[in-house]
Amino acid sequence: MVGAHDQDGGTLAVRVRGLRKEFGDVVAVDGVDLDVRDGEFLTLLGPSGSGKTTVLRMIAGFELPTAGTVELGGVDVTRRAPFERDVNTVFQDYALFPHMSVLDNVAYGLRVRRVGRRERTQRALEALGSVQLGGFGARRPSQLSGGQRQRVALARALVNRPRVLLLDEPLGALDLKLREQMQVELKAIQRQVGITFVFVTHDQEEALTMSDRIAVFAGGRIEQVGTPADVYERPATPFVAGFVGTSNLLAGEAARQVVGRDGTWSVRPEKIRVEREDDGTGAAPDDRHGTRGTVREVVYVGSATRFVVDLDVGGTLVALQQNLQTSSMDVQGLRGARVRLTWRPEHEFRVADEASDPAVPVPDPVP
Amino acid sequence: MRGSRRARWTFGAMMALGLAFVYVPLVVIVINSFNASTVFAWPPKELTTRWWVETAHNPSVRAAVVTSVEVAVVATAVALVLGTLLAFALARYRFFGQQAMSLLVVLPIALPGIVTALAFRTGFRTFLGLELSIWTVAIAHATFCVVIVYNNAVARLRRTGLAPEEASMDLGADGFTTFRLVTFPLLRGAMLAGALLAFGLSFDEIVVTLFTAPPGVTTLPIWIFQNLQRPNQAPVVNVVAAVLVLVSVVPIYLSQRVAGESTGGGRI
Numbered sequence: 001m002v003g004a005h006d007q008d009g010g011t012l013a014v015r016v017r018g019l020r021k022e023f024g025d026v027v028a029v030d031g032v033d034l035d036v037r038d039g040e041f042l043t044l045l046g047p048s049g050s051g052k053t054t055v056l057r058m059i060a061g062f063e064l065p066t067a068g069t070v071e072l073g074g075v076d077v078t079r080r081a082p083f084e085r086d087v088n089t090v091f092q093d094y095a096l097f098p099h100m101s102v103l104d105n106v107a108y109g110l111r112v113r114r115v116g117r118r119e120r121t122q123r124a125l126e127a128l129g130s131v132q133l134g135g136f137g138a139r140r141p142s143q144l145s146g147g148q149r150q151r152v153a154l155a156r157a158l159v160n161r162p163r164v165l166l167l168d169e170p171l172g173a174l175d176l177k178l179r180e181q182m183q184v185e186l187k188a189i190q191r192q193v194g195i196t197f198v199f200v201t202h203d204q205e206e207a208l209t210m211s212d213r214i215a216v217f218a219g220g221r222i223e224q225v226g227t228p229a230d231v232y233e234r235p236a237t238p239f240v241a242g243f244v245g246t247s248n249l250l251a252g253e254a255a256r257q258v259v260g261r262d263g264t265w266s267v268r269p270e271k272i273r274v275e276r277e278d279d280g281t282g283a284a285p286d287d288r289h290g291t292r293g294t295v296r297e298v299v300y301v302g303s304a305t306r307f308v309v310d311l312d313v314g315g316t317l318v319a320l321q322q323n324l325q326t327s328s329m330d331v332q333g334l335r336g337a338r339v340r341l342t343w344r345p346e347h348e349f350r351v352a353d354e355a356s357d358p359a360v361p362v363p364d365p366v367p
Numbered sequence: 368m369r370g371s372r373r374a375r376w377t378f379g380a381m382m383a384l385g386l387a388f389v390y391v392p393l394v395v396i397v398i399n400s401f402n403a404s405t406v407f408a409w410p411p412k413e414l415t416t417r418w419w420v421e422t423a424h425n426p427s428v429r430a431a432v433v434t435s436v437e438v439a440v441v442a443t444a445v446a447l448v449l450g451t452l453l454a455f456a457l458a459r460y461r462f463f464g465q466q467a468m469s470l471l472v473v474l475p476i477a478l479p480g481i482v483t484a485l486a487f488r489t490g491f492r493t494f495l496g497l498e499l500s501i502w503t504v505a506i507a508h509a510t511f512c513v514v515i516v517y518n519n520a521v522a523r524l525r526r527t528g529l530a531p532e533e534a535s536m537d538l539g540a541d542g543f544t545t546f547r548l549v550t551f552p553l554l555r556g557a558m559l560a561g562a563l564l565a566f567g568l569s570f571d572e573i574v575v576t577l578f579t580a581p582p583g584v585t586t587l588p589i590w591i592f593q594n595l596q597r598p599n600q601a602p603v604v605n606v607v608a609a610v611l612v613l614v615s616v617v618p619i620y621l622s623q624r625v626a627g628e629s630t631g632g633g634r635i
Binding site for chain 1: 527530531533534535536537538539540541544548549552553
């Protein structure tokens with residue numbers, strides 16, 4: 001068996017080509033090509049209904065594609081049942097077996113693969129230990145908190161040492177603190193075990209924090225695949241620019257006046273400096289691009305303040321300023337004030353217009 | 368909800384009155400079955416187990432108990448198989464006529480018993496040309512027992528959803544192993560609860576039994592009905608009635624406990 005390879009010569013854990021799924025009249029997935037490298041943490045990011053979960057379920061084998069293929073480690077598994085694929089899933093609602101103890105839940109995959117009782121108990125205990133649930137084996141899932149159930153689901157999947165672990169919004173049901181803690185832990189576990197993770201989320205911050213690469217989904221298609229920095233700093237389409245971060249688009253006449261060129265341009269909020277119009281010389285320094293406007297909204301978010309500014313040239317920009325010297329009292333007074341917004345030209349990036357530029361890179365032809 | 372003191376008192380009193388209305392007559396029957404007086408002077412001056420001993424040795428009562436148990440066991444077994452299969456079909460698959468089908472399955476419990484009973488009698492004798500027997504009684508009972516089993520099973524299947532089965536297959540179990548280790552254990556409690564209720568329902572049924580039983584096939588409720596007018600049998604009738612109360616209450620109590628336990632006490 002020869003594994004499929006990507007351009008850099010790395011082995012591909014998952015290779016998806018021309019994947020399509022229709023539910024009745026609804027096209028949930030509309031021609032998806034995706035490569036997941038061995039050992040990679042890849043996130044499928046998109047709003048609900050964008051097809052990311054359906055792609056995950058087709059990789060797991062729960063849905064049969066209408067068209068297209070799924071390969072795992074170079075082997076076409078498109079028509080294989082879930083139990084004939086070397087992948088395991090962490091489900092959104094965990095899907096623990098309520099009638100079994102935590103230990104039996106974790107040992108289940110080994111049990112149905114006929115691993116001896118002694119060995120499977122030992123490996124299940126180890127897996128529970130690795131998710132900090134060493135003493136919980138005898139409990140029922142109903143006796144655990146949400147975060148603990150999440151860890152059991154993770155241990156239950158990881159104990160089988162799958163080639164690929166699929167995670168379907170596994171942190172969605174947790175509160176913010178636990179969520180952030182689990183993001184760090186998940187990433188650490190993934191580095192430690194070296195298993196390929198395919199992670200589904202609609203939370204762009206989560207995606208940026210955890211992923212090696214991100215595939216951004218919209219309307220059943222992939223808009224862009226790239227590293228978090230690629231996707232955030234150089235979004236390929238207006239959709240990506242808007243979904244990952246705040247959109248901050250300058251188009252048409254505004255773009256010509258401010259950027260000096262045609263097309264649709266964007267600047268991330270934290271790159272923009274906000275100054276009162278009456279401060280300083282009144283003109284933008286030569287090395288910065290800038291424009292003027294009126295503050296419509298001031299949102300104090302603790303460490304920083306978000307300004308929503310209506311531009312004189314048309315359009316709206318959001319700027320984020322660290323609260324280094326200011327306090328909430330100072331910034332609240334700025335609502336309605338005239339301000340000047342400036343940024344360094346290298347922080348502008350051009351956003352492809354949907355019609356003119358193909359956002360999705362053309363994949364390698366299927367051999 | 369927290370009502371005012373007065374509202375709570377009023378609700379409490381109404382509740383007590385309602386419960387008393389239902390349960391006092393039942394308690395009277397049970398107490399009377401121990402009443403030493405043959406004319407049931409109230410309150411009982413003296414208690415005795417004499418009627419219970421007499422009932423236990425009464426051949427016609429013993430025959431009726433055996434008949435009732437036989438009918439209930441057969442009806443429950445048929446209902447268990449059909450009800451569970453129907454629940455799977457209607458909860459797990461999408462097909463044409465599904466809505467109508469699920470209505471048809473539960474309809475027998477809503478139809479007037481006397482109509483069902485008459486329909487069965489006519490159906491068995493005129494259309495199928497069958498002699499009425501203990502089997503015709505059991506089959507007739509099975510129709511409403513199916514509804515009970517179906518309702519329990521379908522509720523459980525809908526509540527647990529497909530996720531546990533998907534998780535099982537994802538972890539490497541094939542369809543049969545998944546059924547054995549996940550689907551059936553999760554459904555078992557609901558099936559048992561349904562079976563217990565169905566058994567209780569069949570055990571004290573009278574209308575359908577009257578219409579579908581031939582002379583000589585006497586279930587316990589029919590025995591009571593036949594002996595109600597005989598004054599010398601009154602003590603034994605009381606005991607049989609008390610037994611029927613117990614036989615009906617115990618399965619309901621057990622089924623409620625089973626239904627609560629089998630999911631591990633909570634939803635996951």
